[in-house]
Each structure stands twice: as C-alpha cells, then as structure tokens.
Amino acid sequence: MDALQELRRRTGELADLSGIEMLLGWDQLVMMPHEGAGARAHHMSTLARVRHERARAEELGALLEQLDGAELGPVEADIVRLARRDYARARRVPEELAGEMASASAEGQEVWQAARAQDDFAAFAPALERNVRLAREYGRCVAEEGESTYDALLADYDFGLRAQELRELFGALAGELPALVEAAEERTPRRTLEVPVGAQRAAVSGTLARLGVDGDGWRVDVSAHPFTAWMGTGDTRVTTRYNDGGVESLLSSLHEYGHALYERQVDPALARTNIGHGTSMSVHESQSKLWENHVARDRAFAQVLAGELAKGGFQVGPEELHGTLVGVQATLVRVSADALTYPLHIIARFELEHALIEGELAVGDLPGAWAEQMRRLLGLEVPSDALGCLQDVHWSAGSFGYFPSYALGVLIAAQLWETLSAELGSQEEALGRGEVEPIKRWLAENVHRYGRRLDTRELVEQATGAPLSVEPFLRYVAPLAGG
C-alpha cells in the first residue's frame, strides 16, 4: 500500500525533526556556551517552522484521504487515526497565529525573567495579557464540538480530558488535603539533612546504575533545572542538580528516570512513527512520580539509598533518610513542595488559569486571586509576587492547560502503584534489596509499550480496571498524617 508507506515516511521525518528539537534543547541547557544563545534561538525557530510546515502539508492531507476506508492492521490503524487527529489540529491553526504565539512565548519568557527578578508583576502583566489573548484565540481555532476553550488547550497535553472532570477530581482533593497537611506537619515534619555534593553524586550515579542506567544508551548530566530528553532509540538523557546539602538530587534523579524509562519501553515497533512516544503529559508525569513517590520515598528503598550515600562517604540511617524524603511542610514554592502539599499548588494554578482562559479572571486581578488560593489551600500568606504568581515559567511561555498534568500524574502514579502491588504482591522486600525489574516489566507491559495508542483515560482504565480516582493517592499519603 503506497499511501501508507508514504504516510509512514512522512511521520518518520516528523519524528526525526522532534528528536532533533529535543537535542537542540538538551544541548542548550547542558552544553552550549552561553554566547551561543542567539544563534540557537534562530536554529530552534527555523526547525519549528520546518516541522510545522511539514505537519500541515497538503500532501499529508491527500494521503489521509487516500487512506479513507483502507483495510489496516491494528498498529497501522492507530498510526492513521493519530495522524488524522494531529493533521486536523495543525490545519486549524492559521500560520500567522502560530508565528505570533511563538514570538509571544519567547518574548514573554524574557519579560517574565526580568519581572520575577524585580518582583514586578505590573511589568509582566502586558505580556501575560497577550499570551492569554493568543491562547484563547488558539483554543477557539482548535476546539471540537462541545469543547470549552480551556478543554481545547488541555487537549494539547492530555487529549480527551475535560476541565469539568478535573474540577471534580481536584475539588475532592482540595476538600481532603488541607486537613491531612496540618496533621502531617505535626507527625512527619520536614527536616533537613546536610549531604555533601560528592556523596549526592555518588548516590545518584550508584542508584541509577542499579536501575539499569548505563553509558551505552544513557547520559546523566547536570543542569540548572532537572529534565529528561529522548532523542530516539538508544539515546536517553537525564539531568539532575546538586544543591549544597539536601537530598533533592535523589528524588529528582528518580523522577527523571521515570520519564526516561517510559520512552525507552515503548514498543520498538512504534519507533519513528507518530505514535512511538508517551501518550500525554499526565501519563508521563505519572511515570516520573511513580519512581519519585513510590520508589525513592519508599521506606524499604531508603536502605538502598542510604547504602549508596555510604559508598559516597556519607553515613545516615535508613529511617532518618526516609523521614527526610517524606517530611511535610506547607511552603509557597511549587518546585520544592513535598509529596502531600504538591497537588495543592497545582489545583491553585489550574483554577486560576481556567478562570483566565474562560474570561472569569482579569490578568490584573491575578496577584490577589493567587494570594487567596494560597490562603485557602495551604494556609499561607504570600509576601511577594516573586514567591507568588511570578514563580513559574509556564504562563510566560503561553502554556495553559499544562499544569493539571502535574497533579493528574500524582493521582495516576498512586493508582498504578496500587494495581501493580495487587498484581505482583507488595514490593517492599524487593525494594529493600534494590530489585526493580518486576516493576519495570509491569510498567512496560501495562503502560509503556502502548506509546500513543491509548489516550490517558483509556490507558488508566485498562491498566487499573478503574476510572481515574483520588482514592489511591489519599491512601498513599494517609500514613504521613498518621492515618
């Protein structure tokens, strides 16, 4: 079938261009000398334009028409189904709008960096107004019948989910968590552990090696903010950072490992197709959170981590280390939040961005609304916008609909972990020995191998036999509050 061959060729090219974009981004944050930033911005924008042009090429539409009603095997049928979806969305966005969004995103991030440094929300407001306006315009372009503007934005990150479902899930969480936080701050308070950078490095490297990270197909580097890049088969790169003291590097390296493992365990038959990568932001985040919350923060696994720290010359008892990894305290900053308060930060952002996009909140009223959310959800007063609504990059880059995936990921991770533990039996003993192969295999079989063939909702239901729910997460955090 010639049309199918040609479609695969074209989607293979698009997959290559995405892999190249990943490499440009990775290099920029890990290797590039800083004076190369201007040239790199040109590289990125040219490559994005090339990819956008090819993603909406009329020849692609003609191929999809030729494939109407064609007899296809199950994998090919999914390749064609997702190609239709992606093509339709790409065609609905006028080129001028795509161009304006790209430059508003770049400029917004620049303005935001300066505004945050000077704690000056007013300086950022016009850029945010512009991003909100463009996001609404974009959302109206791509919205399907029956979707709200926000739903349409959400579909870029988590296809098929609706704002209404998120409100229900997050509403249930927001009702339960604040009381748990209060109890956990008493029972499992945040504590600090001063771990020298050298011991952190040794422990990160030793722990990742136990999980299968080797130099043949992986890199582990340092960057200002930890992230993961997957260039293609056999080339996965995670980064971490080493603060003076603290154990954040242990949590973040397992978090990034979860993202990386997901991409590595997609069915090899899907490589270089349009369905050969993680299906959504929330499922991706569920994979990172599974390794962060359910492995790195596991009581028995603390023995392994303590052992690796000891090899790096730092002695700590597993119990003390575990207490440090799970300690709870409400704070103002999302990125350093603990496992229990983290979803509350996300719920606050979801409600605010939903209101911005649906026209229920004016940009000028954001700082006050932010303060109100922090008071209601975390019981905290916000002393400055730098520690408030200026702390995250997302809105400055024009990303609306992305935040929910962070909280959904936490919920999905807990739900998957319960199912995995029910099917394989408790992993405590194995984790105490650092044995994770059964976990990797279960995830490959039930989550990873599908790539984009199942959307978030279908994947969760098929893997766990139940709709997405907050209960597993509430059961996971209950012990922190003495439950």
Place this chain on the structure above:
Amino acid sequence: MDALQELRRRTGELADLSGIEMLLGWDQLVMMPHEGAGARAHHMSTLARVRHERARAEELGALLEQLDGAELGPVEADIVRLARRDYARARRVPEELAGEMASASAEGQEVWQAARAQDDFAAFAPALERNVRLAREYGRCVAEEGESTYDALLADYDFGLRAQELRELFGALAGELPALVEAAEERTPRRTLEVPVGAQRAAVSGTLARLGVDGDGWRVDVSAHPFTAWMGTGDTRVTTRYNDGGVESLLSSLHEYGHALYERQVDPALARTNIGHGTSMSVHESQSKLWENHVARDRAFAQVLAGELAKGGFQVGPEELHGTLVGVQATLVRVSADALTYPLHIIARFELEHALIEGELAVGDLPGAWAEQMRRLLGLEVPSDALGCLQDVHWSAGSFGYFPSYALGVLIAAQLWETLSAELGSQEEALGRGEVEPIKRWLAENVHRYGRRLDTRELVEQATGAPLSVEPFLRYVAPLAGG
C-alpha cells in the same frame, strides 16, 4: 526590496539548518551514547533531505530571477551572486542521484571500516567502484563549460581552482621535497617525548586560554579524531585527543583553533547569510596549518608551550620540545605525518584520485599504484593496504577533490605567514611571550572577515599580493634540512 528580504530569509534558514547539522555531528562524536547511532543516522538523513529540498526550491529560483539586474550594495550583491552559484549547482543534481550518493557514502564507510580492519582491499573495491562511478556522474552534471569532471568535483571544496594548476604546484613540490626529507631525517630527526596525559591536558587548556578560548563562547572536548564545529555566532567547539605520551595534542589543538578562529572572525554583518562562513576547504586548512606550523612549531613559542607543560607538572626544555614538534621522518600514515612529509602524502592521493575520476586508473589497480607513489615520493615500501590505500575515510564516503585542500592549505599558510611577518615584522619575540593578538587581527583583516566574498585564488592574491606559490613553503621547511 521584498525579493532581497525574502532571499535573505531563505538563506538564513539554510544557514540555520547547516548549524544544526554541525551540532548533530558534534554531538554524535563527542556526547552521544553509542546505542543512539541508528536514530542519529535517521536524524542526519532527514535534515540533509530538508536542506537539499530548500536549497533547490523553485521559489528560490524565482526570487533570483526577480533580482536580475537589481541595484544592490556590495554585500547584497555577493549574497545574490553566491546564491545564484549555489542554486545552479543544486539544481543540476537530480534528486535520485543525490539520494544514491548519500546512501553509497554511508554504506561505503561501513564497508571500508570492516575492510580496513581486515586489510582486505578486495572487499572494499565494489563500494569504491560505485563511489567513483557516482562521483563521475555527479561531476558531469555540475561541470561548467571547459571544466573537466575532476575540476567540477574540486569546485565543491575549492571553487575556481583547476586540476591543471594543482598539477603544476604539486609537481614543483614533488620535485623538491624528497631530497629535503632525506636531509631533514638526518638533521632534524623525529624524536619522541613521553608526556603524561594530565600534563598534556593542562598545557592544551592553558595554551588555548592564552589565545582567547573561554567558556563563554567556546567548548573544548575530547573525541577520537580532533575536529572543529561552529554552530553559529558565539558557539565554537574544538576537540582534541590525548594519546598516552607524545605531543600531538598540542599540535592538533592549535590546528583546530585555527579553523575555529576563522569562523569566529568572519564579519558579523554576514552572520546567518549564505556568505558568512569560510570560503573554501583550502583556505580553512590554511588557517589551521598556520597555527599548527607557524605558531605551535615556532621555536620561540616552544617557551610558552614548555611553560604550560610545566604548570601541568611536566618539565622539558623549550629546545627539546621544539625539536620534538618539528622532527622529520618519512612514514606511511598521513594523519601522523610531520610538516615536511605531509604534502607528499597529499600529492600521492591527488594524483591517484584524479586518475580514478578521469578514467585513467581502474579501481583494481589502486593498491599497486599506491605502492608506486609511496616508493617514488617517500621512498617507502607499503607492507599492507591497511597502511596503504585503505587508511583514509574520504574515498569510502565518496569525497573526491577534497584531498588537495590539505596540501594547498599548507602552501597558503606559509604564503600568508610570510606576508604577515613582512607587514607586522617578525613575530618571534611576541610569540616567545605568547602574544598573538597582532596575528589574530591581521588574519581577521586580511582573510577572515570576507567569509565567502572572495574565492581561494582572489583571497590569496589580495592578502599576499602574489599568486599561490610553493616558494614560501619551501623557504619555511628549508631550515629543517639545514638550508
């Protein structure tokens, strides 16, 4: 002028795509985990196809037609002139031929690696036959009126030079050098110096820092074969390698520095245009050879290098170090040849590839012809094809016409150095102090800033006031032979 703007936009995109190709190549050789090789090959081939498509797009031809007879400033006129040249060449190559050459190149390199490892020329011969056949076909497509097939290939590396000129220059060299080699082997014999890798690293890093290499706009890394990559303004990356013992890393890091400096000192007004990089392979090689032969091998500069080695804990007298850097011995291997015998290796290859392309030598007769060249030019017997005609990658990759630039670079470097020394005065004293700013400025002013605005011949004549000649090089090497 709209057409000019649009032409600049399109050539800017092509420049970006070239920068991205550089990055992919650099990453592959310096950073990539080896299991990523398959995915990277796809990335490279997709990107090459995208670039080729855009370089021969009909819209580009239409723009150039619109610009016929337009009033243009001098820079714009050169942008249009070179765009016409590049477009015409790109259009003359049928897409099928370009595709077949790309795959023959990739397959040829694979076959060659295995054949060289097993010293089995017969296993390589069919791939070489195919590359020769395709190169001849390509040459006939792109040849201008009055050009031989080989001339047409040469134009990809050194536009405007002709095989006949090379025969004359190289013939003169081949007449003089063998006797000089014999004398120099007596008077300035090759000797070895066992320098620990740690001291080499310290000396490379200290020496490059003196030349202006800093972390803001440069990277210095390690790779199996030293090379230089320039991604764009402010992002230049050189590599070197550290053999156990030896001083090759000092020579090769200054060699790569010369390539890098050329690109960095092109007029910033030409950045992201089609004329904003080095003009030809031979001029590029002249810049690397200038820093290798005339700085790193300079008698006074040996004081600087010895000082940097001493900081790395290795003590050696400047005279002894200088003697090691300039020692002469005829050997079979091009890449480790000394400054005097190096051009003879190139002359041999030029004559052989010229004969292959012009149909005067059959592939099957290559090993014998190679042995004959080595006997005639270097007085050596070739014990195996692995140390003979299988030693270089170029022909396996389908590159014919590239080798001459190595010898031309040596000649041009010597000619530029004589002019520079005449205009600025002897650099001996300054080099003894490690002072190279006047050299950098002279090169920027007389060579680098032009980018592609002058072709090899015009550039050399303008910078030195004389046609390309072998005399300066012969004067440079004479002292090695006691002259």
